[in-house]
Amino acid sequence: MATFFIRTTKKRGTAKLYIRVNRPALKISWWVCSGIEVDVETWTKAERSTKAMREYFSTDEGKRVQSDMSKVEGLIDELFENKTLSTNSDKPILERAIKDISNADAIAAMEEVKRLEHEAEEQKKRVIVNYYEDFIAGMKDGSVRQKRGKTYTSGSIRVWEDFGRFLKEYTPADMTFDEITKRFADGFITFLEKKGLMAKSVNKQVLCFRRLCNAAALDECNKNLASVKVWVEKSIKDDEKMAAVALSEAEVDALYYMPLDGVREQVRDVFMLGFFSAQRVSDYSHFKRENFKVTPNGTPVIVFRQVKTGQDVIVPILDERVFELCAKYEYDFPTLDRRTINRYIKEIARSLSESVPSLREQYFTQLTMIERRKETLYLEWSKKLSKGGKLNAEDMKRFRAMQEYAKEHDSGENALYKRDTSGRVIKAKWELISTHTCRRSAITQMYDSHLYDVRDMMSISGHTTLTNFETYIKRGSMEQADRISRIAKKARKAKEIRLKKEA
Numbered sequence: 239m240a241t242f243f244i245r246t247t248k249k250r251g252t253a254k255l256y257i258r259v260n261r262p263a264l265k266i267s268w269w270v271c272s273g274i275e276v277d278v279e280t281w282t283k284a285e286r287s288t289k290a291m292r293e294y295f296s297t298d299e300g301k302r303v304q305s306d307m308s309k310v311e312g313l314i315d316e317l318f319e320n321k322t323l324s325t326n327s328d329k330p331i332l333e334r335a336i337k338d339i340s341n342a343d344a345i346a347a348m349e350e351v352k353r354l355e356h357e358a359e360e361q362k363k364r365v366i367v368n369y370y371e372d373f374i375a376g377m378k379d380g381s382v383r384q385k386r387g388k389t390y391t392s393g394s395i396r397v398w399e400d401f402g403r404f405l406k407e408y409t410p411a412d413m414t415f416d417e418i419t420k421r422f423a424d425g426f427i428t429f430l431e432k433k434g435l436m437a438k439s440v441n442k443q444v445l446c447f448r449r450l451c452n453a454a455a456l457d458e459c460n461k462n463l464a465s466v467k468v469w470v471e472k473s474i475k476d477d478e479k480m481a482a483v484a485l486s487e488a489e490v491d492a493l494y495y496m497p498l499d500g501v502r503e504q505v506r507d508v509f510m511l512g513f514f515s516a517q518r519v520s521d522y523s524h525f526k527r528e529n530f531k532v533t534p535n536g537t538p539v540i541v542f543r544q545v546k547t548g549q550d551v552i553v554p555i556l557d558e559r560v561f562e563l564c565a566k567y568e569y570d571f572p573t574l575d576r577r578t579i580n581r582y583i584k585e586i587a588r589s590l591s592e593s594v595p596s597l598r599e600q601y602f603t604q605l606t607m608i609e610r611r612k613e614t615l616y617l618e619w620s621k622k623l624s625k626g627g628k629l630n631a632e633d634m635k636r637f638r639a640m641q642e643y644a645k646e647h648d649s650g651e652n653a654l655y656k657r658d659t660s661g662r663v664i665k666a667k668w669e670l671i672s673t674h675t676c677r678r679s680a681i682t683q684m685y686d687s688h689l690y691d692v693r694d695m696m697s698i699s700g701h702t703t704l705t706n707f708e709t710y711i712k713r714g715s716m717e718q719a720d721r722i723s724r725i726a727k728k729a730r731k732a733k734e735i736r737l738k739k740e741a
């Protein structure tokens with residue numbers, strides 16, 4: 239075995255080992271730096287005896303040093319055997335060869351570090367929450383797109399941000415796609431239901447999770463086939479949905495000509511723009527002069543790009559009252575947000591219901607998550623006060639407002655919202671009107687007029703699928719009863735004709 243030693247006066251720190259190369263037959267006697275670094279104090283102790291050296295070589299550090307020493311010794315023997323080293327002038331060849339070994343080891347070590355870092359990065363991508371964060375960031379900067387290369391709209395991004403909040407609350411921070419099972423997916427639905435989300439909202443979150451798993455699979459961050467199959471949307475019964483109402487032609491006319499002023503007048507007028515254009519609040523609340531144009535053949539139209547879908551839509555102006563509103567505001571329509579419109583349009587419809595009885599028609603509906611929480615709070619405060627407890631001034635003010643609401647709606651002692659004997663929530667039509675009612679009303683009235691085919695109506699509304707379009711056709715209970723009556727009359731008439739032929 240070759241002799242290795244250190245050449246330093248240091249007592250601590252590190253130093254490189256040297257090796258004595260001695261080949262008397264070739265008259266070679268060299269001291270060559272091996273490039274192997276050792277701890278001076280530890281090596282000095284190990285040199286004291288064979289036993290001490292054996293103990294040193296049994297340590298992790300010693301094993302590394304011994305392995306490197308063997309590589310250097312093996313290299314020297316090989317170079318002498320193949321006569322690469324044969325004279326004193328060949329010493330630089332040996333020094334270069336030893337240096338190459340050190341470099342090769344360093345390169346191999348760096349490659350191993352890179353490999354481990356790459357594996358860690360790949361594992362990080364497989365973590366569900368991490369992948370979601372990268373996915374939503376890509377939506378925002380345009381690097382993640384929908385089918386056919388479309389960028390995500392601001393409305394779609396908001397939906398995914400809402401999903402992200404539920405995802406992070408339910409999913410462990412280090413959980414990967416590989417761990418998704420049917421039980422996990424079922425648990426997510428239960429988690430959302432306990433949060434008070436309605437069936438439709440639950441389905442929206444489930445759809446997002448399925449799409450996230452699919453996207454991760456396409457990006458090779460998800461190799462769990464089950465993760466793209468376990469997400470099943472619930473079938474929603476009519477009694478699990480919020481009632482979606484549409485205004486009749488008479489109700490729309492009454493609303494348009496209702497004397498109003500101030501913000502209520504502005505809300506009504508912007509709402510009417512939504513009806514005349516059959517669009518969403520994200521679009522009709524931002525109409526400006528540049529949206530109103532005339533086609534080459536003289537047809538007045540409203541031209542815009544839908545915020546939700548990014549689709550370009552051209553809506554023909556079918557009602558002359560649109561021009562009255564344009565003249566009234568000189569195309570500078572009030573800027574109103576969704577919350578303001580929702581608040582005031584209900585107040586307006588409530589006042590209108592005094593002269594338009596159909597707006598007082600009762601509908602079975604579901605409570606929103608916010609309404610459920612509000613009712614729970616109302617019942618907790620009622621119980622607290624009945625036992626002699628007290629509320630602070632702000633909470634007491636809110637409780638009085640809730641109490642007044644319950645009294646006005648005849649909700650009973652143990653509920654904030656009125657219910658029938660089966661526990662179904664009941665609300666008047668005016669209370670169910672929202673920013674989206676104008677769009678639903680316009681589509682329903684177009685459909686009932688029998689003047690337009692489905693393709694015409696979908697080109698106006700901007701719908702791309704018949705399934706989504708048909709959800710907008712809404713009728714009140716009286717209209718449904720009339721339709722059933724007409725069907726029954728047709729059946730009786732057909733029977734009479736058949737009997738006459740048989741006679």
